[in-house]
Amino acid sequence: MAETTVTPGRPTRSGNGGRGSPRPVRQGLSERALGKVFVSPSIILMAMVALFPVLYAFVLSLYLYTRRQPIGFGGIDNYVRALTDSRFWDSIQFTFIFTVTSVTAEFLIGLGFALLMNQAFRGRGVTRAAILIPWVIPTVIAAQMWFFMFNVTPGFINSVLGLGNFNWLGQSGWATFTVVFADVWKTAPFVALLLLAGLQTIPNDVYESARVDGAGMFARFWYVTLPLLKPAILVALLFRTVDALRVYDLPQVMTRGAFGTESLSMLVQQYVVRTPNPGYGAALSTLTFIVVLGIGIIFVRLLGRDLVIGSGVEGGRR
Amino acid sequence: MKSYKSWLASGGVLALLAVAACTPGTGDDEDGEMVWAIGGSEAQPGGIHQRIAEMWSEQNPDNPIRIEVLPEAADQQREQQALELQAGGSGFDVLGVDVIWTGEYSENDWLESLEDVRAEIEAVTLPGPFESATWGGELWAAPYNSNAGFLYYRTDLVDTPPTTWEEMCEVATSAAEEEGIAGFVGQGARYEGFVVNWLEYYWSNGGELYNEDQTQVTFDTAAAAEVTEFMNENLDTCFAPGFNTAQEEEARNEFQGGNAVFMRNWPYAYALIEDDEGSPANGNFDVAPLPTFTGDGTISALGGFNNAVSAFSNNTEAAKDFVVWAATNEEVQTMLATEASLPPTMASVYDDPALAGDPVMALLGDVLGDARARPPSPAWNEISVEMQNNLFPAYNGDADINTAVENVRTFLEGTID
Numbered sequence: 001m002a003e004t005t006v007t008p009g010r011p012t013r014s015g016n017g018g019r020g021s022p023r024p025v026r027q028g029l030s031e032r033a034l035g036k037v038f039v040s041p042s043i044i045l046m047a048m049v050a051l052f053p054v055l056y057a058f059v060l061s062l063y064l065y066t067r068r069q070p071i072g073f074g075g076i077d078n079y080v081r082a083l084t085d086s087r088f089w090d091s092i093q094f095t096f097i098f099t100v101t102s103v104t105a106e107f108l109i110g111l112g113f114a115l116l117m118n119q120a121f122r123g124r125g126v127t128r129a130a131i132l133i134p135w136v137i138p139t140v141i142a143a144q145m146w147f148f149m150f151n152v153t154p155g156f157i158n159s160v161l162g163l164g165n166f167n168w169l170g171q172s173g174w175a176t177f178t179v180v181f182a183d184v185w186k187t188a189p190f191v192a193l194l195l196l197a198g199l200q201t202i203p204n205d206v207y208e209s210a211r212v213d214g215a216g217m218f219a220r221f222w223y224v225t226l227p228l229l230k231p232a233i234l235v236a237l238l239f240r241t242v243d244a245l246r247v248y249d250l251p252q253v254m255t256r257g258a259f260g261t262e263s264l265s266m267l268v269q270q271y272v273v274r275t276p277n278p279g280y281g282a283a284l285s286t287l288t289f290i291v292v293l294g295i296g297i298i299f300v301r302l303l304g305r306d307l308v309i310g311s312g313v314e315g316g317r318r
Numbered sequence: 319m320k321s322y323k324s325w326l327a328s329g330g331v332l333a334l335l336a337v338a339a340c341t342p343g344t345g346d347d348e349d350g351e352m353v354w355a356i357g358g359s360e361a362q363p364g365g366i367h368q369r370i371a372e373m374w375s376e377q378n379p380d381n382p383i384r385i386e387v388l389p390e391a392a393d394q395q396r397e398q399q400a401l402e403l404q405a406g407g408s409g410f411d412v413l414g415v416d417v418i419w420t421g422e423y424s425e426n427d428w429l430e431s432l433e434d435v436r437a438e439i440e441a442v443t444l445p446g447p448f449e450s451a452t453w454g455g456e457l458w459a460a461p462y463n464s465n466a467g468f469l470y471y472r473t474d475l476v477d478t479p480p481t482t483w484e485e486m487c488e489v490a491t492s493a494a495e496e497e498g499i500a501g502f503v504g505q506g507a508r509y510e511g512f513v514v515n516w517l518e519y520y521w522s523n524g525g526e527l528y529n530e531d532q533t534q535v536t537f538d539t540a541a542a543a544e545v546t547e548f549m550n551e552n553l554d555t556c557f558a559p560g561f562n563t564a565q566e567e568e569a570r571n572e573f574q575g576g577n578a579v580f581m582r583n584w585p586y587a588y589a590l591i592e593d594d595e596g597s598p599a600n601g602n603f604d605v606a607p608l609p610t611f612t613g614d615g616t617i618s619a620l621g622g623f624n625n626a627v628s629a630f631s632n633n634t635e636a637a638k639d640f641v642v643w644a645a646t647n648e649e650v651q652t653m654l655a656t657e658a659s660l661p662p663t664m665a666s667v668y669d670d671p672a673l674a675g676d677p678v679m680a681l682l683g684d685v686l687g688d689a690r691a692r693p694p695s696p697a698w699n700e701i702s703v704e705m706q707n708n709l710f711p712a713y714n715g716d717a718d719i720n721t722a723v724e725n726v727r728t729f730l731e732g733t734i735d
Contacts, residue, residue, distance in 0.1 A: 152560030165559035258508035
């Protein structure tokens, strides 16, 4: 839900900014007003699809329930209960650790893959396809696969590394590691794909002039590639961060939330489906929404500023 | 975030159900056809539930019954039924209800009371399964099939099955060391199966959760701490590596692969190991009642499904007749055992000479009488989650055992009022 509310804001906003050149005034509605009229149906549709559930969940979160039975209005009681529950903070902690470590690793590995795939070499097409395979596998299947690999027996990883009966999934710390590892394996290619798209928009002449000015490989990467890649990097980080904050399937299949791997979404799922309490579940999901939205807004801010710089460069190219 | 998705999905499913309810095929109001919402492999075409439904339909052409196949996983079956019942839909007449859902469903007023046919059912049913169909002293479902845990052991490594858990661990450890394999596998991952395994230790140590009519908490923290301590001490010695991440299938794979001396599992594993030609356990294993801590008798947690009548059914009387028939008809109950290896709930079936040669059914006949139902309280799912959250870290050494059992007791007390 969260990306749908956050990301569409970006093209609309940047689109308005770019198309701001005023035309000669005509009779009737101005072009700007007319544009708003034309855009309104989709805005209304999006509000109904994306905004309504959010508001509905908020209203629901103000009511108290015993399991499925409503027992009355509770105001902020459900929020107080959540914020004083150590399980909530444990899941926040895991979700943040998971997000920071997995997104960092995915970014570094993805950048490496992207730089590699951007080179002209024999078999580049095959490499590009091969790197994308993990991303194509459905998450639940990948999670089950890594469960078998990390499991003590048959324990593929233990036999390859000669670790005997090392219990990856059955102890604190390592359980988190396996979930992060599986996520990095699965989504680093996705980051690579986004960054590769960014790399391909960097014109070759920029590199040529840098080379003429005597910039070495590292200087070219640091002063040319990275700054020009920044918009693509931010988009990739935004997608991954928001996605990682909502992680559910990997820990659910691999550890079922044992050993401190219960994510925020798993906690929400418990109170919505397994032990239904619509009020408390809605409060938890509203809190999740606020967390994801807050972090999303920070990214969109950074992204918006950067797109202006990015478009300046593109303008210079023209 | 999940919740919005699930609500949207629920909305979608409800819409589909609404559409389905309008299609001519399910005009059950007019022609008296009933719908039996039950899941699992036996609900598929050719499965035993299907054949029982056909048998009823032949005998009762005025009120035939057809099966609405629910998903494989119990949690999802419950969700599907909840969607229909929460909306007051009459799409399901008979509900296949897991033994631990009875209280929740009755609390939501989703079920017809079966008090008026109680005597008929109680007279022929095993006491454990019967208890699992009652809540608040009232009968809400008709027992259908049952389930109980067995101790599987390797006959080539163990002479006589142990009668206490401590003895099992001694035998397991020494036999395992000689063979270079693991001792005992069970269901130790953090999920409902762990609660079942833990309760079997706890009950067999003299512990209880509630008193008879479930109005008072009788949770024995000392007994609970003892069994949690027992699990903690045997982790990585008697208990196989990976015990704390194993569910039914992981445990079966270990035992079937010849990597364990003992296994706690449900009866389903028997046929699978027996049919596996390459298994080192094949031909070298047998089943025994689960040990206890006291050394007396055996206690197993009870599984299985009961049939309940939906409160929103338009064919209440016929549906009631059906669930009583399925619970009390000897032919139906025998079919469950002989054709599908599903443990029947009818006591007399186990005396059938046709079943005496079947080791699984013979043992079930012995242990089901002592099997215990998890309290079918409306709060059972919450209790189970709370027990998982406290006892799982405690037995893994990540939390204090005494605090954990105190927390469980406090939570149980909170479910009374």
